[in-house]
Amino acid sequence: MLTVSHLTKQIDSTMIYENASFTLPAGTITALIGRNGAGKTTLLKTLVGALEPSRGKVEWNNQSIHDVPAARKHLFLVPDSIGVYRQMTLGSLIEFYQAFYPNFERTYIENYCRSSNLDRGRKVTALSKGQAQLFLLQLAFATNAPVLLLDEPTDGLDRINKRNYLQQLVSLLTERQTAVLIASHQLEELDSLADRVMTIEQHLVKEPKTLDDAKASMQKWQVVYETVPELTHHDIHVLTQTGRVVTLLVLSDAGKLYLEKTNPLLKDALPVQMEDYFLGTFGGNRHD
Template sequence: MLRVNNISKTIEGSQVLDHVNITLEPGMIAGLVGRNGVGKSTLLRVIAGILDPDEGQVLFNDTDIHQDPLVKQKITYVPDSTEMLKSYSVKEIVKLYDAIYEDFDVVYFYSLLDRFKLPKNKKIRTYSKGMKALFLMILSFSTKSDLIILDEPTNGLDPIVKRNILQFIIEEVSERQLCVLISTHHLEEVEKMADVLIMIKEGRIDSTTSIEDAKSSFRKVQVVYKHSLPEKIAQLSNVNILNQTGRVYTLIIKGNIGVTLEKLNQENPLLLEELPMTLEDIFISSLGGESHVS
């Protein structure tokens, strides 16, 4: 459905995107995660056709969206800024989107407004920040697009609305086989709903894996040795220190798990136990949290 081929983008002399490749299929929810300023929003804006890539292509159903923007009838982009539609009333927006998108479903749109209890007869500017974000999402799903791009969609939403909207996204994807690409810092959301985790680091795709594969390729362990962490362990390139309190180390092992656990055991630890793995652990380990051992 969506193929991002070798996209590069330089802004003000610094390379923000460096030969990025992504492939997404229908029925897929992909979470794009990475630290601040690594190029997540730039990548989404290139995919949405707002920015031109210096190199590469964005293909939607084999059509280059920059060459033929009309293909974006089936793509909607929800930016992280909610201010752009603030001068509109709900009715005006409905008229506008109905005129833009051939498949815009007005009845469905109003039913979603009811479901999420958003007022219908107001200017968007009177909405709270969270309501605006929710409104934009409702609007995009009502276009019946096949690809929905969400940039930090749950910012400002309260936990109950957030849970409802995440549930709603999952329902939509399973019912209509659409594809959703979400950029977010809220890793627990990605963990709950995404099928694919795309990690971006310094403008490059660090990894693209399923959440399950990502979790199975990492292991989180707590170890205590008689003295400090043995030199042999410290030199391992696939081991990151997640946390250290005195002689108690929390380590993340990336790949080669069996062999690495064996090496940890060979150094006669006082304690070695596996801890439950979260996406946040993977994020910190892969994309740079605390110090790397080597």
């Protein structure tokens, strides 16, 4: 299992992210969410050994990813851009990763190239953004690595490829018991996919919570007023207001009490979605 302890990254004296401590259990999908620039990509790059941590460690079964390069064969990162692969041909990428990953399934990726009419001699730059992304995602499956780190995996995919890819991810994950960490802004997608959610809030990496626990930490209400009051409480986050109808998130018991005191005419509970969780966590007065 991948175990991360007190992982911290500073670049020049700027804190990028701090104190990441978590494990990635087999057969689970963990969503990593945070505002732009929160440090998600930097965290993924540190996990895979592409960046050195300032403090803390990443271990695969007690072997340090940073001190023992061979331990990295248990992880594969699909980056958020093809930058590092630009000048490589598909064939050379396949050779490169086959040499590194002991359970690499060459037939799998070759079949994919054939069925998608991708010539192995083509450079990654000669593919469209979506084609390159799909190729890397399939390459990730071909490595058979027990831990997959995916940075904005569905960015650039059309709806059909996105749906097919997500179905494939879930079935491969179940079959192989892969541990997956996905950094993404596609919150609706994460809602149906993730078992757990981990946030980076003001540089601090929080412990993963189950999706149910995360959603239960806030309540969503649709409230109707005679006259809508100013809802200024720290733990009330207004999502929308249409006339006298307000949809809001309540982030604490104090917020709940405050809401009661505003004497709404009607109050209906709504299910909390991942997008609400994001807005409640990052968009409320607490983070202003």
